[in-house]
Amino acid sequence: MKRNTEREELLRIPIQMKLQYRFPAGAHYERFFRELKKTGKIMGIKCPECERVLVPPRPVCGECFTRTGEWVEVGPKGTVVAHTSIYFPFIDGSTGKPRPIPYGAGLIQLDGAYSAINHILEEGDPDKLHIGMRVEAMLKEKREGNIGDILYFKTIEE
Numbered sequence: 093m094k095r096n097t098e099r100e101e102l103l104r105i106p107i108q109m110k111l112q113y114r115f116p117a118g119a120h121y122e123r124f125f126r127e128l129k130k131t132g133k134i135m136g137i138k139c140p141e142c143e144r145v146l147v148p149p150r151p152v153c154g155e156c157f158t159r160t161g162e163w164v165e166v167g168p169k170g171t172v173v174a175h176t177s178i179y180f181p182f183i184d185g186s187t188g189k190p191r192p193i194p195y196g197a198g199l200i201q202l203d204g205a206y207s208a209i210n211h212i213l214e215e216g217d218p219d220k221l222h223i224g225m226r227v228e229a230m231l232k233e234k235r236e237g238n239i240g241d242i243l244y245f246k247t248i249e250e
């Protein structure tokens with residue numbers, strides 16, 4: 093069977109949608125994003141029972157079902173605990189333009205945190221991505237109070 097190795101141009105269907113809606117972030121996400129915007133600090137919340145630091149913060153610890161309490165700064169450095177390379181060209185909501193492929197995405201366990209957050213990795217080469225690689229959050233200069241304030245996680249050498 094002969095394989096077609098030529099790539100066809102992607103079919104583009106222009107659609108304009110006007111969607112306006114708002115939803116409350118909730119007390120924990122609100123504090124998390126306000127701190128990120130104002131100071132650039134990434135905050136977690138500590139469970140008083142098992143002492144795990146949860147990022148993103150949540151009102152109840154999923155491990156021991158105890159109400160969380162103390163806010164603590166985590167990161168901005170962390171360790172990749174899972175990763176993938178993405179070759180699907182989609183429109184980046186933060187820029188309105190196609191994101192160059194491939195790019196990496198992963199779960200990053202920030203220093204001082206028990207849980208991990210999902211975010212974009214600077215490294216997209218699957219041969220260079222590995223579990224245990226060290227990364228650091230790169231923040232927007234003009235932050236807006238959302239997860240896009242972390243632009244991506246840059247690979248660091250330590």
Ligand SMILES: [Zn+2]
Nearest residue numbers: 139142153156
């Ligand atoms: Zn707990």
